[in-house]
């Protein structure tokens with residue numbers, strides 16, 4: 001069954017088209033990633049689906065219901081972690097979760113609070129104020145708040161941005177559990193290629209307001225038509241080549257260099273990643 | 289369901305408010321400090337001290353005189369002496385501040401003779417003023433002649449109150465105003481800027497409910513301010529609280545509501561928390577000095593009096609002063625409450641037109 005149906009969604013800010021007629025579907029129970037550089041239109045897309053920003057044209061359905069013109073009926077079914085939310089100060093994690101459960105008219109607020117605190121691994125900080133917690137803990141709390149009313153679909157907008165690698169990996173486990181154990185549909189945005197690759201069943205790559213590719217991570221990489229990526233530096237410039245056969249390609253590269261009389265450095269051979277997919281599709285490195 | 293939700297939200301708002309020490313400081317501690325400081329600086333001079341009264345005439349006029357002196361604020365009357373010489377010695381030794389001897393003249397009138405010490409010129413001046421004032425008031429009442437020029441100062445607001453009595457309701461009104469205006473302006477702008485309101489928009493709770501909860505929490509703070517400041521004033525500063533003081537509760541609630549809506553208006557018009565603070569200061573500071581908080585409006589120049597009459601704090605201060613220390617009931621302050629409600633209504637209309645969530 002389809003969890004989210006997006007058809008020709010467009011949003012303009014004045015002259016600037018932030019989201020340009022994009023369409024995609026997310027299946028129920030799927031972990032769906034939107035990957036793209038800064039300003040690609042990820043947040044705008046997400047917030048149109050969540051009912052926070054009104055699209056200029058196009059349609060969004062969540063669990064079969066149209067989001068617009070009245071997002072209220074959809075909003076009670078979804079859980080959202082916004083890209084940036086400073087939460088109230090001087091309320092503890094537990095109080096905040098119970099308050100949000102109450103906003104959703106749930107009478108089992110304290111049980112739900114305890115449950116999601118366990119889910120995101122924040123039980124030890126249940127009685128701490130949000131402003132006294134670390135960045136990673138605050139992010140966990142924001143995710144817990146998205147889960148407290150037991151929604152069917154969860155939106156996470158850059159859940160790991162700004163975290164150190166260790167904290168990021170810990171949060172990945174949390175997100176995997178939400179998806180795999182709790183069986184929720186998860187839609188997340190990220191600028192980390194590795195994150196999209198490891199967490200998502202399918203990934204939409206967004207660039208300059210459009211979806212330029214959409215497939216499973218493996219499918220996207222396979223679309224390169226290459227098994228290996230060879231890179232080296234010659235005269236201070238990085239060279240990248242793709243090939244099917246690692247051994248032959250390396251020998252070929254070295255031989256060609258010897259014949260040119262060139263000095264190559266930092267030769268590396270590895271399997272291609274989503275980074276290469278982005279490079280191939282846009283002609284640009286993922287990070288400018 | 290919704291009622292329990294508003295209840296829970298109000299509780300959360302109270303937690304957010306009362307857990308911030310700075311809020312408690314400005315709303316409760318600072319007003320007390322201000323009252324103590326001003327009371328120390330200016331309040332003392334009102335205190336005339338302990339006066340011995342020896343009534344050797346026992347006429348209606350002398351009884352009236354004793355009564356007048358004992359009911360004067362800042363004066364303690366002792367009638368425990370009969371020997372004039374001994375009582376004079378007490379004044380000389382500084383055990384008592386003054387002695388008043390009431391005798392019958394051969395013509396049948398009552399003579400009041402004041403003995404006072406010159407140890408403190410200010411205090412002596414005050415005592416002379418009080419005693420001569422009281423005696424001429426009584427003789428005027430007795431003869432029915434028109435009031436003497438001395439009494440023209442009587443029109444000054446505070447003349448019958450000690451300064452600390454005058455000050456308490458003024459500072460209470462000021463504290464409620466500042467807490468209420470800031471309680472909604474800066475907070476609203478900060479919530480909007482930090483995206484808190486956007487986050488709440490995703491929940492099924494209507495946002496107005498969240499604001500109603502905030503108003504309820506702020507009104508609770510106002511009630512707490514009334515209770516704490518009046519108790520402190522009575523117990524620590526010796527303010528004599530009128531039996532009508534309960535009427536200060538509706539006055540404080542209406543006043544707080546008026547200033548909450550004023551804060552809401554600022555929060556609706558302004559985008560940055562710093563701007564909200566600045567605008568709040570621009571609004572509250574002039575009101576603080578022109579509404580009779582520290583000094584009676586009636587004693588100010590005429591044009592200031594005109595300005596005062598358009599400031600809501602003036603009406604709240606008046607109504608609180610009337611009910612808390614002037615022995616005037618709710619009916620008497622209804623016009624002030626009416627003005628506050630009218631201002632609230634106008635501001636509510638303005639702010640609801642300009643309000644935005646994002």
Ligand SMILES: Nc1ncnc2c1ncn2[C@@H]1O[C@H](COP(=O)(O)OP(=O)(O)OP(=O)(O)O)[C@@H](O)[C@H]1O
Nearest residue numbers: 013018036037038039040041042043044045083191
């Ligand atoms: N409220 C707004 N008003 C005007 N322009 C906006 C607004 N919000 C976003 N934009 C613009 O729309 C484009 C897409 O923004 P969006 O926030 O959707 O990008 P993003 O992919 O989420 O980027 P990031 O990775 O930095 O979060 C950007 O060029 C941004 O400047």
Ligand SMILES: [Mg+2]
Nearest residue numbers: 042043044083
């Ligand atoms: Mg974004």
